[in-house]
Amino acid sequence: MRTIYDHKALGQLIRQERKAQGLTQAELAALTGVGIRFLRELELGKENCRIGLAFQVIRALGLVLEARGRGESA
Amino acid sequence: MRTIYDHKALGQLIRQERKAQGLTQAELAALTGVGIRFLRELELGKENCRIGLAFQVIRALGLVLEARGRGESA
DNA sequence: ATTGAATAGTCCCGATCGGGTCGTTTTATT
DNA sequence: AATAAAACGACCCGATCGGGACTATTCAAT
Numbered sequence A, B: 001m002r003t004i005y006d007h008k009a010l011g012q013l014i015r016q017e018r019k020a021q022g023l024t025q026a027e028l029a030a031l032t033g034v035g036i037r038f039l040r041e042l043e044l045g046k047e048n049c050r051i052g053l054a055f056q057v058i059r060a061l062g063l064v065l066e067a068r069g070r071g072e073s074a
Numbered sequence C: 001a002t003t004g005a006a007t008a009g010t011c012c013c014g015a016t017c018g019g020g021t022c023g024t025t026t027t028a029t030t
Numbered sequence D: 001a002a003t004a005a006a007a008c009g010a011c012c013c014g015a016t017c018g019g020g021a022c023t024a025t026t027c028a029a030t
Helices: A007-020 A025-032 A036-043 A051-060 B007-020 B025-032 B036-043 B051-060
Strands: A002-004 A063-069 B002-004 B063-069
Touching (some): A002 A007, A007 A036, A007 A051, A007 A063, A007 B051, A025 A036, A025 A051, A036 A051, A051 A063, A051 B051, B002 B007, B007 B036, B007 B063, B025 B036, B036 B051
Antiparallel strands (some): A002 B063, A063 B063
């Protein structure tokens, strides 16, 4: 379980997961239906990308996002 | 703990948390430094908004996002 | 060290976002 | 039911995204 505090952390996570699955950026991009450049910038922590596309990638990788309030216990 | 499978779920969560904290959209928008319209559309599950702004809102609300691989146990 | 793959950076351009605001609709309170 | 507040939808417009392609750079493996 990994905490995602911002878009950079998200990019790192995506890259890590992509590599863990043995995919290249081009392959994942094709799989996900987004452009290679988008994926690259997402992994590099681009400040502003479209969240819909980001979620497509997240789901394509089989990642699960969970949220809780600050105080809320896991 | 709540699973965020897409941008709609994220919007719902944000709205719920905003209300739980007794804030109006205008107040939260001002607090966060985003436009009211952006916040509104984010809560309504706009497909494509800038992820950087979304994270600003998430942090402003004190929400914590966590991610794990599909198989990974919590 | 060499070689090929993977990633990063840049180009142009159409498509869309996000800003504020005004008018309308929904929700809440009394 | 009446009133006020909050949320929604639409408007215009400048700013930026995201697409593919092409080159340069980094990386891994032999």
